Ligand SMILES: C=C1C[C@]23C[C@H]1CC[C@H]2[C@]1(C)CCC[C@@](C)(C(=O)O)[C@H]1[C@@H]3C(=O)O
Protein backbone atom coordinates (compact mmCIF):
# COMPACT_ATOMS: atom_id res chain seq x y z
CA UNK A 1 0.00 0.00 0.00
CA UNK A 2 1.31 3.47 -0.72
CA UNK A 3 0.23 7.06 -0.58
CA UNK A 4 -0.97 7.03 -4.19
CA UNK A 5 -3.93 4.81 -3.43
CA UNK A 6 -7.07 5.90 -5.22
CA UNK A 7 -9.74 7.06 -2.84
CA UNK A 8 -13.35 7.99 -3.35
CA UNK A 9 -14.27 11.46 -4.49
CA UNK A 10 -15.49 13.12 -1.27
CA UNK A 11 -12.01 12.53 0.05
CA UNK A 12 -10.06 13.92 -2.86
CA UNK A 13 -9.34 17.03 -0.84
CA UNK A 14 -8.03 15.09 2.07
CA UNK A 15 -5.86 13.01 -0.23
CA UNK A 16 -4.43 16.13 -1.84
CA UNK A 17 -3.64 17.54 1.58
CA UNK A 18 -1.73 14.46 2.50
CA UNK A 19 0.03 13.78 -0.77
CA UNK A 20 3.15 15.65 0.21
CA UNK A 21 2.86 14.32 3.61
CA UNK A 22 3.44 10.73 2.57
CA UNK A 23 6.28 10.30 4.97
CA UNK A 24 4.48 11.58 7.99
CA UNK A 25 1.93 8.86 7.55
CA UNK A 26 3.99 6.15 6.01
CA UNK A 27 4.91 5.23 9.52
CA UNK A 28 1.58 4.80 11.18
CA UNK A 29 3.11 4.29 14.60
CA UNK A 30 1.67 0.88 15.22
CA UNK A 31 2.19 -0.78 11.86
CA UNK A 32 5.25 -2.48 10.50
CA UNK A 33 6.72 -0.90 7.38
CA UNK A 34 5.73 -3.97 5.36
CA UNK A 35 2.05 -3.63 6.10
CA UNK A 36 2.33 0.11 6.11
CA UNK A 37 -0.68 2.10 5.33
CA UNK A 38 -0.73 5.77 4.78
CA UNK A 39 -3.39 7.83 6.41
CA UNK A 40 -5.40 7.26 3.24
CA UNK A 41 -6.18 3.73 4.31
CA UNK A 42 -7.67 5.06 7.53
CA UNK A 43 -9.84 7.82 6.11
CA UNK A 44 -13.61 7.44 6.31
CA UNK A 45 -16.12 9.11 4.00
CA UNK A 46 -16.88 12.69 5.01
CA UNK A 47 -20.57 11.87 5.61
CA UNK A 48 -19.60 9.42 8.35
CA UNK A 49 -17.34 11.85 10.15
CA UNK A 50 -19.95 14.15 11.70
CA UNK A 51 -18.97 15.38 15.14
CA UNK A 52 -20.88 15.03 18.39
CA UNK A 53 -21.76 18.33 20.04
CA UNK A 54 -23.63 17.32 23.14
CA UNK A 55 -23.26 14.89 26.00
CA UNK A 56 -25.48 11.83 26.29
CA UNK A 57 -27.72 11.85 29.35
CA UNK A 58 -27.75 8.13 29.94
CA UNK A 59 -28.81 6.67 33.27
CA UNK A 60 -26.08 5.91 35.77
CA UNK A 61 -27.57 2.86 37.45
CA UNK A 62 -26.44 1.94 40.96
CA UNK A 63 -26.30 -1.87 41.21
CA UNK A 64 -25.50 -1.91 44.92
CA UNK A 65 -29.10 -2.18 46.16
CA UNK A 66 -29.96 -4.88 43.64
CA UNK A 67 -26.84 -6.89 44.52
CA UNK A 68 -27.88 -6.72 48.20
CA UNK A 69 -31.42 -7.89 47.40
CA UNK A 70 -33.20 -4.56 48.01
CA UNK A 71 -36.58 -4.80 46.26
CA UNK A 72 -37.16 -1.08 45.75
CA UNK A 73 -33.65 -0.46 44.43
CA UNK A 74 -34.02 -3.44 42.09
CA UNK A 75 -37.25 -2.09 40.66
CA UNK A 76 -35.71 1.35 40.18
CA UNK A 77 -32.66 -0.12 38.43
CA UNK A 78 -34.88 -2.22 36.13
CA UNK A 79 -37.03 0.81 35.28
CA UNK A 80 -33.98 2.94 34.39
CA UNK A 81 -32.49 0.14 32.33
CA UNK A 82 -35.75 -0.39 30.47
CA UNK A 83 -35.95 3.24 29.44
CA UNK A 84 -32.32 3.27 28.30
CA UNK A 85 -32.71 0.04 26.33
CA UNK A 86 -35.91 1.19 24.60
CA UNK A 87 -34.21 4.46 23.63
CA UNK A 88 -30.65 3.65 22.65
CA UNK A 89 -29.42 0.47 24.38
CA UNK A 90 -26.84 2.22 26.55
CA UNK A 91 -26.30 2.96 30.25
CA UNK A 92 -23.55 3.05 32.85
CA UNK A 93 -23.45 1.17 36.15
CA UNK A 94 -21.72 1.84 39.43
CA UNK A 95 -21.89 -0.06 42.71
CA UNK A 96 -21.02 -3.04 40.51
CA UNK A 97 -18.80 -4.72 43.11
CA UNK A 98 -15.70 -4.98 40.89
CA UNK A 99 -12.56 -4.01 42.81
CA UNK A 100 -11.21 -0.79 41.28
CA UNK A 101 -7.69 -2.06 42.02
CA UNK A 102 -8.31 -5.00 39.69
CA UNK A 103 -9.36 -2.57 36.96
CA UNK A 104 -6.25 -0.47 37.57
CA UNK A 105 -4.03 -3.51 37.48
CA UNK A 106 -5.57 -4.56 34.16
CA UNK A 107 -4.73 -1.08 32.77
CA UNK A 108 -1.16 -1.32 34.08
CA UNK A 109 -0.61 -4.62 32.29
CA UNK A 110 -2.21 -3.28 29.16
CA UNK A 111 0.11 -0.24 29.28
CA UNK A 112 3.15 -2.44 29.54
CA UNK A 113 1.95 -4.62 26.69
CA UNK A 114 1.26 -1.84 24.19
CA UNK A 115 4.60 -0.18 24.99
CA UNK A 116 6.49 -3.29 23.94
CA UNK A 117 8.42 -3.35 20.67
CA UNK A 118 6.30 -4.45 17.72
CA UNK A 119 8.28 -7.68 17.42
CA UNK A 120 7.23 -8.78 20.92
CA UNK A 121 3.61 -7.79 20.44
CA UNK A 122 3.60 -9.69 17.18
CA UNK A 123 4.48 -12.88 19.02
CA UNK A 124 0.79 -12.83 19.85
CA UNK A 125 -0.44 -11.76 16.43
CA UNK A 126 -3.78 -13.04 15.20
CA UNK A 127 -3.30 -16.22 13.20
CA UNK A 128 -5.73 -17.92 10.89
CA UNK A 129 -7.94 -19.93 11.12
CA UNK A 130 -8.85 -18.31 14.46
CA UNK A 131 -9.23 -14.85 13.12
CA UNK A 132 -9.71 -12.96 16.33
CA UNK A 133 -7.54 -13.93 19.29
CA UNK A 134 -4.24 -12.08 19.55
CA UNK A 135 -2.60 -8.78 18.80
CA UNK A 136 -3.66 -6.63 15.85
CA UNK A 137 -2.48 -3.26 14.56
CA UNK A 138 -5.40 -1.48 12.90
CA UNK A 139 -6.80 -4.84 11.67
CA UNK A 140 -4.47 -4.27 8.71
CA UNK A 141 -4.24 -8.03 8.28
CA UNK A 142 -8.01 -8.18 7.64
CA UNK A 143 -9.07 -4.95 6.00
CA UNK A 144 -7.58 -2.56 3.49
CA UNK A 145 -9.72 0.54 3.85
CA UNK A 146 -11.42 2.51 6.65
CA UNK A 147 -8.88 0.99 9.02
CA UNK A 148 -9.50 1.63 12.71
CA UNK A 149 -6.86 3.82 14.41
CA UNK A 150 -6.18 1.33 17.17
CA UNK A 151 -4.12 -1.53 18.41
CA UNK A 152 -5.93 -4.39 20.06
CA UNK A 153 -5.20 -7.46 22.12
CA UNK A 154 -8.10 -9.89 22.00
CA UNK A 155 -8.74 -13.19 23.73
CA UNK A 156 -11.61 -15.49 24.56
CA UNK A 157 -13.09 -16.27 27.97
CA UNK A 158 -15.37 -19.08 29.06
CA UNK A 159 -15.43 -21.47 31.96
CA UNK A 160 -13.57 -24.59 31.03
CA UNK A 161 -12.78 -27.84 32.80
CA UNK A 162 -9.36 -27.79 31.15
CA UNK A 163 -8.23 -24.75 33.17
CA UNK A 164 -8.12 -20.94 33.08
CA UNK A 165 -8.32 -20.11 29.37
CA UNK A 166 -7.18 -16.49 29.65
CA UNK A 167 -4.16 -17.23 31.81
CA UNK A 168 -3.24 -20.04 29.42
CA UNK A 169 -3.56 -17.77 26.38
CA UNK A 170 -1.13 -15.21 27.83
CA UNK A 171 1.43 -17.86 28.70
CA UNK A 172 1.21 -19.72 25.42
CA UNK A 173 1.16 -16.72 23.11
CA UNK A 174 3.38 -14.25 24.98
CA UNK A 175 5.50 -16.39 27.27
CA UNK A 176 6.06 -16.69 31.00
CA UNK A 177 6.83 -12.96 31.35
CA UNK A 178 3.11 -12.47 30.90
CA UNK A 179 2.00 -14.96 33.52
CA UNK A 180 0.94 -12.21 35.93
CA UNK A 181 -0.89 -10.27 33.21
CA UNK A 182 -2.74 -13.46 32.32
CA UNK A 183 -3.76 -14.03 35.95
CA UNK A 184 -5.07 -10.46 36.21
CA UNK A 185 -7.08 -10.72 33.01
CA UNK A 186 -8.44 -14.13 34.03
CA UNK A 187 -9.76 -12.49 37.23
CA UNK A 188 -10.99 -9.45 35.34
CA UNK A 189 -13.03 -11.64 32.97
CA UNK A 190 -14.49 -13.63 35.86
CA UNK A 191 -15.55 -10.38 37.53
CA UNK A 192 -17.07 -9.07 34.28
CA UNK A 193 -19.06 -12.27 33.85
CA UNK A 194 -20.57 -11.76 37.32
CA UNK A 195 -21.61 -8.22 36.36
CA UNK A 196 -22.97 -9.46 33.02
CA UNK A 197 -25.13 -12.10 34.72
CA UNK A 198 -26.43 -9.56 37.24
CA UNK A 199 -27.41 -7.29 34.38
CA UNK A 200 -29.08 -10.23 32.62
CA UNK A 201 -31.31 -10.57 35.68
CA UNK A 202 -32.20 -6.88 35.61
CA UNK A 203 -32.89 -7.07 31.87
CA UNK A 204 -35.30 -9.96 32.48
CA UNK A 205 -37.09 -8.01 35.23
CA UNK A 206 -37.26 -4.97 32.98
CA UNK A 207 -38.85 -7.01 30.19
CA UNK A 208 -41.33 -8.66 32.60
CA UNK A 209 -40.14 -12.22 31.94
CA UNK A 210 -38.93 -14.93 34.36
CA UNK A 211 -36.24 -13.15 36.34
CA UNK A 212 -33.72 -15.95 35.92
CA UNK A 213 -34.38 -16.63 32.25
CA UNK A 214 -31.39 -14.80 30.74
CA UNK A 215 -29.10 -15.52 33.68
CA UNK A 216 -29.61 -19.25 33.03
CA UNK A 217 -29.30 -18.85 29.28
CA UNK A 218 -25.97 -17.04 29.62
CA UNK A 219 -24.55 -19.13 32.47
CA UNK A 220 -22.26 -21.05 30.11
CA UNK A 221 -21.76 -17.99 27.90
CA UNK A 222 -18.76 -17.00 25.87
CA UNK A 223 -16.89 -13.72 26.02
CA UNK A 224 -14.46 -11.98 23.75
CA UNK A 225 -12.23 -9.72 25.83
CA UNK A 226 -10.32 -6.92 24.18
CA UNK A 227 -7.78 -4.32 25.28
CA UNK A 228 -7.86 -1.30 22.98
CA UNK A 229 -5.17 1.32 22.61
CA UNK A 230 -5.99 4.34 20.47
CA UNK A 231 -2.72 6.20 19.79
CA UNK A 232 -2.78 9.98 19.30
CA UNK A 233 -3.48 10.84 15.68
CA UNK A 234 -2.26 13.77 13.56
CA UNK A 235 -5.62 13.99 11.79
CA UNK A 236 -8.28 12.97 14.28
CA UNK A 237 -11.05 14.51 12.19
CA UNK A 238 -10.53 12.10 9.29
CA UNK A 239 -10.43 8.73 11.01
CA UNK A 240 -12.17 6.66 13.65
CA UNK A 241 -10.65 4.66 16.47
CA UNK A 242 -13.55 2.30 15.95
CA UNK A 243 -16.06 3.18 13.23
CA UNK A 244 -19.82 3.43 13.83
CA UNK A 245 -21.29 0.03 14.64
CA UNK A 246 -23.53 -2.02 16.85
CA UNK A 247 -21.78 -4.82 18.65
CA UNK A 248 -22.98 -8.12 17.19
CA UNK A 249 -22.56 -9.72 20.64
CA UNK A 250 -25.22 -9.60 23.43
CA UNK A 251 -23.95 -7.11 25.96
CA UNK A 252 -20.67 -5.27 26.14
CA UNK A 253 -19.13 -4.11 29.40
CA UNK A 254 -16.57 -1.43 28.72
CA UNK A 255 -14.23 0.42 30.99
CA UNK A 256 -12.66 3.55 29.58
CA UNK A 257 -9.85 5.71 30.89
CA UNK A 258 -10.46 9.41 31.52
CA UNK A 259 -9.53 10.65 28.00
CA UNK A 260 -12.99 10.38 26.43
CA UNK A 261 -13.86 9.44 22.85
CA UNK A 262 -16.84 7.10 23.06
CA UNK A 263 -19.91 8.45 21.23
CA UNK A 264 -23.43 7.01 21.14
CA UNK A 265 -26.10 7.65 18.51
CA UNK A 266 -29.24 8.75 20.31
CA UNK A 267 -32.22 10.90 19.28
CA UNK A 268 -30.81 11.00 15.72
CA UNK A 269 -27.54 12.60 16.81
CA UNK A 270 -24.10 11.55 17.91
CA UNK A 271 -23.52 12.30 21.59
CA UNK A 272 -20.41 12.03 23.75
CA UNK A 273 -20.16 9.76 26.76
CA UNK A 274 -18.59 11.15 29.89
CA UNK A 275 -15.85 8.86 31.27
CA UNK A 276 -16.44 7.83 34.91
CA UNK A 277 -13.58 5.98 36.54
CA UNK A 278 -15.76 4.03 38.98
CA UNK A 279 -18.43 3.09 36.44
CA UNK A 280 -18.76 0.39 33.82
CA UNK A 281 -20.30 1.26 30.48
CA UNK A 282 -22.96 -1.17 29.30
CA UNK A 283 -24.22 -1.39 25.77
CA UNK A 284 -26.62 -3.87 24.29
CA UNK A 285 -25.63 -5.64 21.10
CA UNK A 286 -27.51 -7.23 18.22
CA UNK A 287 -27.75 -10.65 19.85
CA UNK A 288 -29.60 -9.29 22.87
CA UNK A 289 -31.88 -7.38 20.53
CA UNK A 290 -32.78 -10.76 19.01
CA UNK A 291 -33.28 -12.30 22.46
CA UNK A 292 -35.65 -9.48 23.40
CA UNK A 293 -37.63 -10.19 20.22
CA UNK A 294 -36.59 -6.81 18.86
CA UNK A 295 -37.87 -4.82 21.87
CA UNK A 296 -34.51 -3.46 22.99
CA UNK A 297 -32.15 -1.40 20.86
CA UNK A 298 -28.71 -2.52 19.90
CA UNK A 299 -26.58 0.51 20.68
CA UNK A 300 -24.99 2.34 17.74
CA UNK A 301 -21.66 3.75 18.88
CA UNK A 302 -18.13 4.65 17.78
CA UNK A 303 -14.76 5.64 19.24
CA UNK A 304 -13.05 8.89 18.29
CA UNK A 305 -9.33 9.60 18.54
CA UNK A 306 -7.51 12.82 19.35
CA UNK A 307 -4.29 14.58 18.54
CA UNK A 308 -2.74 14.85 21.97
CA UNK A 309 -3.43 11.80 24.07
CA UNK A 310 -3.57 8.07 23.58
CA UNK A 311 -6.72 6.44 24.95
CA UNK A 312 -7.24 3.02 26.50
CA UNK A 313 -10.37 0.99 26.95
CA UNK A 314 -11.24 -2.59 27.86
CA UNK A 315 -14.22 -4.33 26.32
CA UNK A 316 -15.85 -7.54 27.52
CA UNK A 317 -18.16 -8.72 24.74
CA UNK A 318 -20.55 -11.31 26.16
CA UNK A 319 -22.58 -13.80 24.14
CA UNK A 320 -24.39 -17.10 24.71
CA UNK A 321 -22.57 -20.37 24.12
CA UNK A 322 -21.87 -20.57 20.40
CA UNK A 323 -24.29 -23.39 19.54
CA UNK A 324 -27.35 -22.14 21.45
CA UNK A 325 -30.33 -21.10 19.37
CA UNK A 326 -31.18 -17.45 19.99
CA UNK A 327 -34.85 -17.82 20.89
CA UNK A 328 -36.56 -15.07 22.92
CA UNK A 329 -38.45 -16.15 26.09
CA UNK A 330 -41.86 -17.71 25.34
CA UNK A 331 -43.76 -15.10 27.43
CA UNK A 332 -42.33 -12.35 25.30
CA UNK A 333 -43.20 -14.03 22.01
CA UNK A 334 -46.71 -14.81 23.27
CA UNK A 335 -47.17 -11.19 24.30
CA UNK A 336 -45.86 -9.89 20.97
CA UNK A 337 -47.81 -12.49 18.97
CA UNK A 338 -44.90 -13.10 16.60
CA UNK A 339 -41.17 -13.82 16.34
CA UNK A 340 -39.11 -10.94 14.93
CA UNK A 341 -36.06 -13.00 13.93
CA UNK A 342 -35.48 -16.52 12.64
CA UNK A 343 -33.71 -19.17 14.71
CA UNK A 344 -29.93 -18.95 14.46
CA UNK A 345 -26.92 -19.33 16.74
CA UNK A 346 -24.23 -16.92 17.87
CA UNK A 347 -21.79 -19.06 15.91
CA UNK A 348 -23.78 -18.40 12.68
CA UNK A 349 -23.87 -14.68 13.32
CA UNK A 350 -20.30 -14.34 14.53
CA UNK A 351 -19.11 -16.22 11.42
CA UNK A 352 -20.92 -13.66 9.26
CA UNK A 353 -19.03 -10.78 10.93
CA UNK A 354 -15.71 -12.53 10.35
CA UNK A 355 -16.19 -13.51 6.72
CA UNK A 356 -18.97 -11.53 5.05
CA UNK A 357 -19.50 -8.16 6.65
CA UNK A 358 -17.35 -6.16 9.00
CA UNK A 359 -19.58 -5.32 11.96
CA UNK A 360 -21.24 -1.97 11.35
CA UNK A 361 -24.67 -0.41 11.83
CA UNK A 362 -26.48 -2.87 9.53
CA UNK A 363 -24.92 -6.19 10.39
CA UNK A 364 -28.05 -7.79 11.85
CA UNK A 365 -30.51 -6.97 9.02
CA UNK A 366 -27.91 -7.97 6.41
CA UNK A 367 -27.17 -11.20 8.22
CA UNK A 368 -30.88 -12.08 8.45
CA UNK A 369 -31.40 -11.50 4.69
CA UNK A 370 -28.44 -13.71 3.85
CA UNK A 371 -29.35 -16.35 6.44
CA UNK A 372 -32.85 -16.66 5.07
CA UNK A 373 -31.62 -16.87 1.51
CA UNK A 374 -28.01 -18.10 1.45
CA UNK A 375 -28.18 -18.50 -2.33
CA UNK A 376 -28.09 -14.70 -2.51
CA UNK A 377 -24.52 -13.69 -1.70
CA UNK A 378 -24.22 -10.91 0.86
CA UNK A 379 -23.04 -7.55 -0.39
CA UNK A 380 -19.26 -7.56 -0.47
CA UNK A 381 -18.67 -5.53 2.65
CA UNK A 382 -15.58 -7.27 3.91
CA UNK A 383 -12.76 -5.09 2.69
C1 LIG B 1 -17.70 -10.40 17.22
C2 LIG B 1 -16.96 -9.31 17.27
C3 LIG B 1 -16.48 -8.59 16.07
C4 LIG B 1 -15.82 -7.36 16.65
C5 LIG B 1 -15.27 -7.91 17.95
C6 LIG B 1 -16.45 -8.65 18.50
C7 LIG B 1 -17.49 -7.64 18.99
C8 LIG B 1 -17.43 -6.26 18.30
C9 LIG B 1 -16.90 -6.27 16.86
C10 LIG B 1 -16.23 -4.95 16.38
C11 LIG B 1 -15.43 -4.29 17.49
C12 LIG B 1 -17.22 -3.90 15.88
C13 LIG B 1 -16.49 -2.76 15.14
C14 LIG B 1 -15.66 -3.30 13.98
C15 LIG B 1 -14.64 -4.37 14.40
C16 LIG B 1 -14.02 -4.97 13.15
C17 LIG B 1 -13.49 -3.69 15.15
O1 LIG B 1 -13.25 -2.48 14.93
O2 LIG B 1 -12.76 -4.31 15.89
C18 LIG B 1 -15.40 -5.48 15.21
C19 LIG B 1 -14.71 -6.66 15.84
C20 LIG B 1 -13.98 -7.61 14.93
O3 LIG B 1 -14.52 -8.10 13.90
O4 LIG B 1 -12.86 -7.97 15.31
Ligand SMILES: O=C(O)CCC(=O)C(=O)O
Nearest residue numbers: 228242247262303313315
Ligand atom coordinates in the same frame (compact mmCIF):
# COMPACT_ATOMS: atom_id res chain seq x y z
O1 LIG C 1 -13.16 1.77 22.88
C1 LIG C 1 -14.28 2.28 22.83
O2 LIG C 1 -14.59 3.35 23.36
C2 LIG C 1 -15.36 1.55 22.06
C3 LIG C 1 -14.87 0.27 21.44
C4 LIG C 1 -15.98 -0.47 20.78
O3 LIG C 1 -17.05 0.02 20.58
C5 LIG C 1 -15.72 -1.85 20.37
O4 LIG C 1 -14.57 -2.30 20.43
O5 LIG C 1 -16.71 -2.52 19.99
Ligand SMILES: [Fe+2]
Nearest residue numbers: 245246247301
Ligand atom coordinates in the same frame (compact mmCIF):
# COMPACT_ATOMS: atom_id res chain seq x y z
FE1 LIG D 1 -18.51 -1.58 20.11
